[in-house]
Amino acid sequence: MEDPYHAYIRRLEPRSPGTGILAGRTVAIKDNISTAGVPTTCGSRILEGYVPPYDARAVELVRDAGGAINGKTNMDEFGMGTTTENSGFGPTLNPRDTTRVPGGSSGGSAAAVAAGLADLALGTDTGGSIRCPAAFCGIVGLKPTYGRVSRYGLVAYANSLETIGPMGRSVGDVSTLLRVIGQPDPRDTTMRGTPYAHDPVPDVAGRRVGVPDEFFGEGVDPRVAATVRAAIETLASLGAEVVPVSMPSMACALAAYYVTCTSEASSNLARYDGVRYGPAVETARPWHDAFTLVRSAHFGPEVRRRILLGTFALSSGYYGKYYGKAQTARANVSADYARLFREVDVLAGPTMPTVAFRLGELADPLSMYLADILTVPANLAGVPAISVPCGTVDGLPVGLQLTGRAFDDETVIDIAAAYEAEVAA
Amino acid sequence: MVDEGEVRRIAGLADIQIPEDEMPAFTVQFNRILDYFEVLDTLGEAGAGERALHTVMRDDEPRPSLAREAVLANAPADEDGFIKAPRVM
Structure with missing residues (x-):
């Protein structure tokens, strides 16, 4: 099969053992998830040539369930981006409109599923990287609760925020893939909770759906807002009680996210020095010179920027001002969710403030960061959030985002399934 | 406000070099992001x-x-x- 959207970095001959709940289904794997014997680049030239000697736990589980892995998908380098334009291997195109980005950073996984090149895909979500491309490409994507899917074998960018999650063309498919990967693993010390063993129950009657004002604020395209409000009306027509709520911690959430993720990145990405894997370092040079040469030659501009932002935020004299306060803001986001989830079962709003950008539209880094405002809160608090297609603006897909209590991915899935069943009817 | 010298110092800490021709634009964008982070000072x-x-x-x-x-x-x-690494001394 052709790959006209450049969804994949590497295609693989799918092999399914033919048994298990994924038997006969193709699964695309984001290229920051380790696959034994198959190169894994993270979309970066600095990992060119790297072949993992082991499978990530999620990949192991997909194989065990009979899933036929058909390739490694394109992504923003190390997951750092909202468009998949920051890939060291060139951008992915949005199958719905090839002049547009697919969203990011799991843009290759979303495009593969949207174009029918794969039945299902694994993505990863650090600040929206599953939900954003799901929304932009018109598919379903779930960021599971932090701790519900093993991160063993996921190449780390920002450990305290990121998770592996399922992407598919229906809520049922996403739920099925979560059943496969939502299994315990002693090799990830942040795993908690119970395995996911749920079948979607498409019922929202009597559920309380909170709608935070802040999700419809400045920067949200009014046509996207209207489309999402209509979807929330649909939930109300199915018997949900819609409750206006407020989430004041949103004011600092994006800054807290970028301080935290860049700080963690500056530490995590220190390992890329051309010594143990990747393009060779010149061993005859003094080490700082040698490392600087290999890192400067093979990291892309956005990765360099985030490493420097994180290095600065953690540097002597600035730690309290940036990282310390970001953790306060993060605790405030968690406290807001805890308060709201005593009143409501889920929160609803847009996944992204706009529809898919044109290729090259977001040239300024801060403008690109601002596009993540509606997705980062769930990562800061570790709670589950799904994006489900809810209509179009100018022919481009819009995503309805439903966020739930930690370790209650089941309710998020059920309400998304109820919405999906209603609009399909 | 962080100047180009400070950006060079931070880059040195991270073993990364920002090419000199990219430095002015990089510094402007870097400061724009740090200005945005100022919202945290309300906490x-x-x-x-x-x-x-x-x-x-x-x-x-x-x-x-x-x-x-x-x-x-x-x-x-x-x-x-x-594994062979660059010399330390």
Whole structure:
């Protein structure tokens, strides 16, 4: 099969053992998830040539369930981006409109599923990287609760925020893939909770759906807002009680996210020095010179920027001002969710403030960061959030985002399934 | 406000070089992002509220790991079963 959207970095001959709940289904794997014997680049030239000697736990589980892995998908380098334009291997195109980005950073996984090149895909979500491309490409994507899917074998960018999650063309498919990967693993010390063993129950009657004002604020395209409000009306027509709520911690959430993720990145990405894997370092040079040469030659501009932002935020004299306060803001986001989830079962709003950008539209880094405002809160608090297609603006897909209590991915899935069943009817 | 000299110093800490022709634009964008982070200054420093993260501990007992050959297979240079690194002194 052709790959006209450049969804994949590497295609693989799918092999399914033919048994298990994924038997006969193709699964695309984001290229920051380790696959034994198959190169894994993270979309970066600095990992060119790297072949993992082991499978990530999620990949192991997909194989065990009979899933036929058909390739490694394109992504923003190390997951750092909202468009998949920051890939060291060139951008992915949005199958719905090839002049547009697919969203990011799991843009290759979303495009593969949207174009029918794969039945299902694994993505990863650090600040929206599953939900954003799901929304932009018109598919379903779930960021599971932090701790519900093993991160063993996921190449780390920002450990305290990121998770592996399922992407598919229906809520049922996403739920099925979560059943496969939502299994315990002693090799990830942040795993908690119970395995996911749920079948979607498409019922929202009597559920309380909170709608935070802040999700419809400045920067949200009014046509996207209207489309999402209509979807929330649909939930109300199915018997949900819609409750206006407020989430004041949103004011600092994006800054807290970028301080935290860049700080963690500056530490995590220190390992890329051309010594143990990747393009060779010149061993005859003094080490700082040698490392600087290999890192400067093979990291892309956005990765360099985030490493420097994180290095600065953690540097002597600035730690309290940036990282310390970001953790306060993060605790405030968690406290807001805890308060709201005593009143409501889920929160609803847009996944992204706009529809898919044109290729090259977001040239300024801060403008690109601002596009993540509606997705980062769930990562800061570790709670589950799904994006489900809810209509179009100018022919481009819009995503309805439903966020739930930690370790209650089941309710998020059920309400998304109820919405999906209603609009399909 | 961070100037180009400060950007060079931070880049040095991270073993990364920003090409000189990119430095002016990089510094402008860097400052725009830091200005955005100023919103955090509206907050106090001591964090209250819930922690999102929990670490599960286990006994520190040896478990099987990768074979030496499997680990060395990705190293650009090795010698006598060790990975070859640049000199430190």
